[in-house]
Amino acid sequence: MKFISLTNSNYKAIIDDEDYDRVLALNTKWMVKSSEELKPEAIRSTRHFNGKHIPLHRFIMNCVDDDGYNIDHKFHNIFDNRKEFLRKADFSQSNMNMRKRSDNTSGEKNISWSKTNNKWQVILWKNKKHYFVGYFNSLDKAIIARDESVKKLYGEFACLI
Numbered sequence: 001m002k003f004i005s006l007t008n009s010n011y012k013a014i015i016d017d018e019d020y021d022r023v024l025a026l027n028t029k030w031m032v033k034s035s036e037e038l039k040p041e042a043i044r045s046t047r048h049f050n051g052k053h054i055p056l057h058r059f060i061m062n063c064v065d066d067d068g069y070n071i072d073h074k075f076h077n078i079f080d081n082r083k084e085f086l087r088k089a090d091f092s093q094s095n096m097n098m099r100k101r102s103d104n105t106s107g108e109k110n111i112s113w114s115k116t117n118n119k120w121q122v123i124l125w126k127n128k129k130h131y132f133v134g135y136f137n138s139l140d141k142a143i144i145a146r147d148e149s150v151k152k153l154y155g156e157f158a159c160l161i
Contacts, residue, residue, distance in 0.1 A: 001082065004056070007031045014080045019060055030056055057081045063088065070094040072157075089157065092127045096157040109160065110150065111142050122146045124153055 002020040003012040008031040015023060023030075033053065054064050057071045060081050072089035073080065076099060089097070100109035106120070114121045114135060120142035122133035133149045136142035150158045 004030055006079075011079055013056055014082055015056075015060060016082045019081075019083075023056070023059070026059075057086055061086055061088065072097055076159075076161075092125075093157045096126065096154040097159045099159065099161050106139070108139065108143055108146070110146050111139070122149065124149055126153055 002015055002017055004015060004020075004023060005012055007029045011032055013030060033055075055071070057073065057078075058064055060083065061071045063069065063071055069088050069090055070093075072087050072094050074085050074087060074097070076097075077085065100107075106112055110124055111120055111122055113119075117135050119135040119137055120139050121135050122142050122145055124131040124133060124146075131149070131153060133145050136145060147160060150160060
């Protein structure tokens with residue numbers, strides 16, 4: 001495990017020993033890119049690939065072109081770019097591994113209050129299809145049903161936080 005300093009912050013990116021020389025060979029600086037819409041990520045500070053900044057995790061996984069796939073951080077640590085914690089994911093898989101949204105009102109991912117039925121409802125999404133799990137009288141029962149359904153439907157991409 002090696003560390004790469006990110007020039008515009010106090011953060012360091014973690015990479016595998018085997019990638020260290022390859023990353024240094026680019027002879028460039030790496031920085032943190034962040035905005036209100038995007039979560040922060042470690043990116044090259046100079047444009048190189050097709051005139052674009054390239055995220056470190058995409059470079060590490062040899063996926064520098066936008067090929068319709070994301071590189072997913074399995075455990076949401078965007079500064080840990082070791083290959084064992086990265087995986088190629090399509091848009092749907094990447095969304096399955098997202099944390100709950102900031103505008104969430106139930107406090108639980110995939111669970112909302114149905115004003116029409118006066119019950120908690122669980123709805124999951126995968127490959128642009130929604131999967132209605134059910135209505136529940138208590139939030140606790142909705143959580144149990146959601147957890148079981150997420151694990152079955154999302155498999156290794158299941159994220160309950």
